[in-house]
Amino acid sequence: MSKCESIIRHCDQVMVFLFYILAFMLPISSAACELIFGLLMLSYLIKKTCRMQVAMQTGRSFFSSLKEYLPDIGFLNVPCLLFVAAGILSVIFSQIPLRSLSNLFFEFLQNILFMCFFVETFQNRRQIVTIIKIFFASMTLVGINGLWQFYTGEGFILKRSLVQEVRIMSTLKHPNDLGAYLMLMLGLSFGVFNFYLGEMRSSKKWTALLFCLITILLVCVGWTYSRGAWAALIIMVVVLIGLLHNKRSLIYILLIGCFLGIFMPQMHKYRNVSFMTDRYRQLQNEIKLASVSVDRKEIKKEERGSSGEPINLWREVKKDEHFSASGRFGFWREAWQVIKTYPVFGMGLNTYTEMTERKFPHNSFLRMTAEIGFVGFLTYAWMMLVFLGNFLACYSRISDRYLRSVSIGLMSGFMGFLAHSFVDTHFYSIQLATLMWVSMGMIMAIMRVAEMK
Numbered sequence: 001m002s003k004c005e006s007i008i009r010h011c012d013q014v015m016v017f018l019f020y021i022l023a024f025m026l027p028i029s030s031a032a033c034e035l036i037f038g039l040l041m042l043s044y045l046i047k048k049t050c051r052m053q054v055a056m057q058t059g060r061s062f063f064s065s066l067k068e069y070l071p072d073i074g075f076l077n078v079p080c081l082l083f084v085a086a087g088i089l090s091v092i093f094s095q096i097p098l099r100s101l102s103n104l105f106f107e108f109l110q111n112i113l114f115m116c117f118f119v120e121t122f123q124n125r126r127q128i129v130t131i132i133k134i135f136f137a138s139m140t141l142v143g144i145n146g147l148w149q150f151y152t153g154e155g156f157i158l159k160r161s162l163v164q165e166v167r168i169m170s171t172l173k174h175p176n177d178l179g180a181y182l183m184l185m186l187g188l189s190f191g192v193f194n195f196y197l198g199e200m201r202s203s204k205k206w207t208a209l210l211f212c213l214i215t216i217l218l219v220c221v222g223w224t225y226s227r228g229a230w231a232a233l234i235i236m237v238v239v240l241i242g243l244l245h246n247k248r249s250l251i252y253i254l255l256i257g258c259f260l261g262i263f264m265p266q267m268h269k270y271r272n273v274s275f276m277t278d279r280y281r282q283l284q285n286e287i288k289l290a291s292v293s294v295d296r297k298e299i300k301k302e303e304r305g306s307s308g309e310p311i312n313l314w315r316e317v318k319k320d321e322h323f324s325a326s327g328r329f330g331f332w333r334e335a336w337q338v339i340k341t342y343p344v345f346g347m348g349l350n351t352y353t354e355m356t357e358r359k360f361p362h363n364s365f366l367r368m369t370a371e372i373g374f375v376g377f378l379t380y381a382w383m384m385l386v387f388l389g390n391f392l393a394c395y396s397r398i399s400d401r402y403l404r405s406v407s408i409g410l411m412s413g414f415m416g417f418l419a420h421s422f423v424d425t426h427f428y429s430i431q432l433a434t435l436m437w438v439s440m441g442m443i444m445a446i447m448r449v450a451e452m453k
Contacts, residue, residue: 004050011047015040015121022438023134027142027181028157028171030430037110037434040117045069071116073444075390079383080112086376087349094348095355103350107430111437118441125403125449128442132188132406139185140213146170146178146220166270168223172431179229180426182221183236183416184439189214190240190252191409195402197248218255222263225270228423233259236416243395243408328362328423335361338370346373364421367428384418391443398450407446414439 018036025032048069055065073080087108094100122128141157146168149155153162157171167175193214196207221229237256241249334356338347352367353359361367369377391411398404417426417436426432 002054004054007050008047011043011050012121012123014043015047015117016127018043019118019121019438020131020134022434023131024138026431026435026438027138033430033434037114041113044113044117071113071120073116073119074448075386076383076444079379079386080116083376083379083383084109084112086345086372086379090346090349090372090376093345094351095342096348096351099350099354100348107428107433108349111433114434115437115441115444118438119444119448122442122445123449123452125400128403128406128445128449131442132192135185135188136192136213139182139189139217142170142172142178142181142185143213143216143220146223147216150223164225164270166223167225168220170220173429175224176226176228176420176424177426177429177432179221179224179226179232180417180420180424180429180432181435182217182224183229183232183420184410184413184435186214186217186221186233187236187240187409187411187413187416188406189217189409190237190412191406192402194244194248194409195405197251198401198405214255218259222259222266225263225267227267228420230260230263231423232416232420235419236412239415240408240412243412331358331361332363332366334358335363335366335370339366339374342370342373344373345375346371360425362424364425364427367425387440387444391447394447394450398446400450403446403450407443410439410443410446414443 018040022033022036025036051068052065055068056062087104091097091100091104122131145155145157149160149162149168149170150166154160155170160169160171163169163175169175169178172178172181189210193207193210196203196210199207218233221233234256237252240252335352338352338356341347347355347370349371352361352371361370365377368380388411391407395404395407395411398407414436417432417439421427427436
């Protein structure tokens with residue numbers, strides 16, 4: 001083995017080890033994500049430089065050898081390149097160019113490269129199984145910390161307190177963030193649980209342990225009191241059932257039924273909202289007082305406006321933009337106005353918080369379109385469709401039952417995560433964006449390992 005080949009092999013080992021650390025630290029520290037990316041980038045550049053040198057030694061020209069620096073992610077090569085090109089165009093046409101340029105290198109490309117590094121680095125089943133075990137260790141710790149936080153008011157990791165006195169966030173920065181993290185972790189857990197259900201006779205202990213872990217994670221999702229997370233959980237289970245095509249799907253239906261039966265009444269009690277509307281009891285009281293407590297003569301006077309037209313009290317109450325989805329309709333209207341102003345290339349990466357009054361649109365897709373335009377959004381949508389299409393064409397042919405179950409679980413969690421992103425900006429959280437792209441990399445790595453077999 002030549003010196004360059006030895007360096008390449010050691011760089012691959014270092015990158016695998018760094019991903020192991022990332023899997024454990026991701027829900028705990030955003031700084032760890034940044035540091036690990038820097039080390040991954042350094043290892044990647046050293047490895048690719050050695051590969052370029054090997055290529056030149058075989059007679060290839062310098063410019064031809066530069067292709068070694070490009071990551072190889074198979075069917076997503078072209079969609080990813082076009083998505084990156086859309087990001088670069090948004091920087092060129094940005095309203096705040098320097099801010100957008102900084103974001104291009106330190107967030108936009110970083111997220112995509114996490115996926116690329118994972119696909120290139122994880123080349124065998126053993127590596128994938130190991131990182132799955134580390135994810136399980138991490139999610140177990142996050143789940144137990146969430147339970148501790150609910151009962152004591154403060155987590156034993158990072159010492160974060162409850163939000164609104166009842167909502168947990170464990171090690172994440174907000175209950176909604178915890179809900180998004182748990183979507184992907186529950187998807188992974190459901191996938192592995194499904195495998196062990198098929199191996200019940202020889203794996204009763206692991207099946208029971210996984211059921212306990214899933215119960216803990218579901219309780220944590222419930223105690224986030226995040227309606228977006230609850231809706232995403234339902235979507236995730238629907239996708240999971242659709243991909244599994246077996247009788248064991250009934251178990252997941254029963255789990256969701258129990259979940260909604262237990263936690264839905266608590267949403268009214270603790271958050272003062274229903275599943276679909278905000279200020280639940282307050283609105284009921286307003287309508288009740290307006291229709292019962294006011295003198296009939298006063299009602300007659302107030303029934304007509306200045307124009308003489310009748311006033312519908314219920315309609316007037318609903319005009320309050322805080323009536324539904326935590327005021328998100330107001331945020332979404334503002335985002336849509338930005339999109340209409342900068343429809344093609346957007347107003348620039350990472351400029352939304354600087355150029356809008358409300359700062360956050362609570363919708364990852366609207367913010368993406370506002371910042372990189374329809375050009376960027378359509379390339380992203382195409383990339384997701386190519387990713388999903390290739391998975392649907394491939395997953396049923398994965399002969400390894402464990403890897404097939406894991407891939408189905410991860411894809412279900414991924415779809416739940418995307419659904420949750422319709423009501424929050426998870427794409428713009430360092431930890432959650434990293435988790436999303438790493439999850440894509442895991443699914444693609446499983447598909448590649450399966451094809452190699």
